[in-house]
Every structure is written in C-alpha cells, then in structure tokens.
Amino acid sequence: MCSHVLPPHKATGKMNYNAIENDPNKNEPLERHFEILNNLGEVRATRVVSTFVDGMYNHDNRDANLDVTYLPISMGYRVCYRRYMASLGYDLETTATGAFKIKKEDGSAIDYGEFVSFPTYFNKWKRDYPNLKVSRPVEDICNLCYTFAHRTKYFAEAQKKVLRDNDEDNDDEEEEGDKDEVDKLARLTQNFLDINRPECAAMVMAEEREQMMLEAAEHIRMARAQRTLYRQKVDEAKMSVDKPHSERTYTFVVDYGQNMELPIFNKEQPGCTYYYSPMTVNNLGMVDHAHKYPNGQVGEHMHCHVYTDAVGKKGANNVASLIMKTLRGLNLLKKDTIGRELNIIFDNCCGQNKNNTVLRLVAWLAQLGHFHEVNFIFLVVGHTKNAADRLFNSLKQEYRKKNLYTFNQLVEALSVSHTITVHPTMAEDFLDYAKLFDFFY
Numbered sequence: 001m002c003s004h005v006l007p008p009h010k011a012t013g014k015m016n017y018n019a020i021e022n023d024p025n026k027n028e029p030l031e032r033h034f035e036i037l038n039n040l041g042e043v044r045a046t047r048v049v050s051t052f053v054d055g056m057y058n059h060d061n062r063d064a065n066l067d068v069t070y071l072p073i074s075m076g077y078r079v080c081y082r083r084y085m086a087s088l089g090y091d092l093e094t095t096a097t098g099a100f101k102i103k104k105e106d107g108s109a110i111d112y113g114e115f116v117s118f119p120t121y122f123n124k125w126k127r128d129y130p131n132l133k134v135s136r137p138v139e140d141i142c143n144l145c146y147t148f149a150h151r152t153k154y155f156a157e158a159q160k161k162v163l164r165d166n167d168e169d170n171d172d173e174e175e176e177g178d179k180d181e182v183d184k185l186a187r188l189t190q191n192f193l194d195i196n197r198p199e200c201a202a203m204v205m206a207e208e209r210e211q212m213m214l215e216a217a218e219h220i221r222m223a224r225a226q227r228t229l230y231r232q233k234v235d236e237a238k239m240s241v242d243k244p245h246s247e248r249t250y251t252f253v254v255d256y257g258q259n260m261e262l263p264i265f266n267k268e269q270p271g272c273t274y275y276y277s278p279m280t281v282n283n284l285g286m287v288d289h290a291h292k293y294p295n296g297q298v299g300e301h302m303h304c305h306v307y308t309d310a311v312g313k314k315g316a317n318n319v320a321s322l323i324m325k326t327l328r329g330l331n332l333l334k335k336d337t338i339g340r341e342l343n344i345i346f347d348n349c350c351g352q353n354k355n356n357t358v359l360r361l362v363a364w365l366a367q368l369g370h371f372h373e374v375n376f377i378f379l380v381v382g383h384t385k386n387a388a389d390r391l392f393n394s395l396k397q398e399y400r401k402k403n404l405y406t407f408n409q410l411v412e413a414l415s416v417s418h419t420i421t422v423h424p425t426m427a428e429d430f431l432d433y434a435k436l437f438d439f440f441y
Contacts, residue, residue, distance in 0.1 A: 026116050033084045034129055041069030041132075070135045077125070077134060081118050088115050223383035230377065230386075233343040237290035241298050245334060249341040253287040254323060255388035256314055256352060257304075260399065262410055267403045280309040281410065283395070284319065285388040286326045293418075300419065302391040303329070306411060307425035316357035320433040322425070323361065329423075332370070339371040346376065347384035354378050360437040395420050 071080070082092050085102070090110070093101040100118060104110055116124070125132065237251035260281035284305045291301030305322045312318050323344065327333050332342070342365065346353035359376070366374045379386070394417040404410050407424070415422045 023113075025114055029088060029114070030084070030116060030121070030124065033080075033087060034125070034132065037071065037075075037080060037132060038069055038129075040071060040075070068131045068133060070133045073135045075134065077122055078118070081121050084121065085115060090115065219380070223380040226377070226380050227383065230345055230379065233345075233375070233377070234289045236341075237343070238298055240340070241290045241292055245332075245337045245339050247340050249290075249343070250332060250339065251289045251343040251345070252326075253285075253289070253345040253386045253388050254319065254353070255285055255347060255386060256349075257283045257285055257388070257392040257395065259283075260396070260410070262308065262407065263403070263405045264399070264410075265403050266400050282307055282309065282312070282314055282318075283392075283414075284314075284322050285392060285395070286323065287387045287391060288330070289387065300387050300391065302388060302395070302420045303423060304395055304414070304420055305423045305425045305429075306414065308407065311425060311427050312430045314352055316352065316355045317433050318430055319352050320357055320361050321430045324431075324433075325423075325425075325429055327370075333368070334370065338369060341373045341375070342371045343375045343377060345386060346378050347386070348378055348381045357434045357437060360441050361433065363441065364433075364437065391417075391420060395422075 075083075081100075085092055089105050091103050091105050093103070095101055102110055233249070233251045236249040240247060240249045260283060261278040262281050263278055285302045286305070287300055287302045289300055290298055292298050293301075303326050305325070324333075327342075332339060346358075348354055352358075362374050362376050365371065395414050398413045398416050399410070402409075402413055404413055411422055411424055414420070
C-alpha cells in the first residue's frame, strides 16, 4: 500500500551535538568570558569618518549601531576560544587539519563537563551575542582616525547633555513665570552672548565637531588617493613584466622590519642571558611587485638586507645605499638601455625615508639617465600598510621558533621562504650619499 506521508527524520527528537545545553557548570564561565570580551571592544573609526567622507553622514542616525562592539583585529573566534579555555586551565594545540587538541595545563585528566566545544562556542556567540563582532583586517585605521572617532562620539554625547539640561532649565523657568517682558528679552539676549549658557555651548560644540569632521574627511581622501596611486603603479608593473627594459615599469616598496636580536632564545627560557643586552639586527625589505618566478608566475618578492648594529644603523644613508645595491643587483641600472619608469613606495618616517638625502636620490637617479621617469611615493601617515609588512611575517617564520647564536645561523633561519631573498650586508655596502648630494645639489 502506497502512502504519501513522508516518514519522520531519524534525527527528530534528538539533540544536536552542537546544541547549547542548559548546564550551569558550562554556562556560567562562558557568560563571564563573553562579558570580558564585551569590555575589550574598540571604536570603529572608519564607520564614523568614512560615512561622512562618502556623503552619507546624517546627524539623525549618528547613534545607529552604537551598541555594536568590535573586537581588535588580532582577536578572532579561534583566538577568543583559546582565551576561554585558558581561563579554565586548558591548553590548546592546533593539528595539521585545523582541529584543536586539548590538554590540561597541570597534566591532570580532562573534564569534558566544564567546557563547551568550539562549534558550540561559536553557535552561542552568534545566537546570544550578535552585536559582538570580530573586526576584519583593514588598511585605513590610524591613530588620527581613532582620535576623530572618539572625539565625535564625545561631542555627540556632550551636546545631548547640554540640550537636555537646557530643556530642564526652561521647564523650571516656565513654572516660575516671567513677570516682566523686558527682563525676559534681556535674559534671552544674554543667553546667546554668554559662552557658559547651554544654548551657546551647544552651538560651539556643533561647530567644533563639524570642523573636526572636515579635517577627518580631508585626511581620508588623501589616504585613499595615495592608496589608489600605489595600486595603479603595481598594476602597471605587472602588465609590463614581459616587455623589454626600455618599456618596463618597476614598482618597489621599501620598509624596515621590526628589529631582531642575536643571540636569540626563542625555543627555551633564556635563563641568566635574559639580563644581557643582545646585539640588534636590522632588516630592510625592498619588495619587487612584479617579480617573475621560474614557473612563470608573477608576484611579490622581497630582497631583505640583514645586518647588525655593529655594521650600520637605520638612517638616510643606509636606506639610499641599500636601494642602490638592490637596483644594481637586479641589473636595472643599465648603461646601454634606459628603463621607462621606476616607482619606489615609502612610509612617512622622516628619520629613514622622508628626508633630504632620500629625496635627492630621486634627482640623482633621474640625472644618471637610467630611467625616463623616477617617482618616490610616500603613503599618508597612519595608512602605510604595504607588501613588505606582510612578507616580514614569512621572513621570521622559523626565526621565532629557534635558538640562534651566530649571524650565519640567523641568515639560514630567515631564508626558508621562496618569496624572500636574504642579502647579508657588509659595512662597505654603506656609502655616504648625503655628502655626495651636498656636492651636486
């Protein structure tokens, strides 16, 4: 006999293994954990500033979504879960498949009744804390933008308070009544002349807030324009990679990485050597955005110059010397052929890049006749994220895991990535370009 009624699903009436159980032993520590996360939230500067820049800013909806809390960029779901488990005394290791391997910090047995799994943790986050967000990596947040965002929020709250206090004062005056119309007119006039009066204070706050937002808008427009120019030069370099030198466009990014140390004890506790000052190791990266690899692919490749503070410092002469060394090493300073265009991107650090010596290097390269056009591009302060910052992570992948005692061991540990070529730098590589340029310019 045929029936048109669908049979019940086999999972009907059963609890999903990711379901959140009503267990106080698990829920109470979890609730405390999310309360702590809510207190670690940050202000989304770009939402405040960029909406104004894009012409969508509206005073009526400025408080929309203010209850949304954004965690710092470094705190993702898995990082927060590790934090939760660490608060319960558990240590997590990530396997090759991305799963978590759980172990008790004191070596005792694991009690599965006092914590929830990562899928359950994630589901609870999405269900009970929808306004707690994980920030995505962005490249347009800086200290200035955060200042603008905080000041904007402060002005909005202060202006509300002033107007609210003013309304309460007006209600009190209406109850008392005005006996003389002349006195009433004089008092109203004085209100707008006196900066301490609520009405006038609110006007001043509004004007200051508006001026601040205009400055923020100009800052963001400059950063976006400079970022667009950066991407345009990178695209031109990639498109001309198969052309002859006379038609090539070259785009490089120059930046110093975070100082390293030698010797370094990353694999174990350093012991008494902790109290000694290790030798500082400087590393300058020069990234070629249109490097052609042996397999035919075109991508980023960093030439990293590594040297100790006994060899050189991080001044303008060092930057100019290593730029020229890289260009010579790549055979771009040809005597028989003139290249079409050379672009070098810097951040706004005046001690290393944006200074008299490096700026005169532009004129020097142009007058040497190696390129028809030479451009040095300086990114706007606070918005200087570039390819070198990303490749420095690959550079130090093995460095963070090992004990290193000699400079040769350091170079070997830094040379593990195929996207990076490490160049040990000697004292004779550094020339006094400042003195040379003083003679010509």
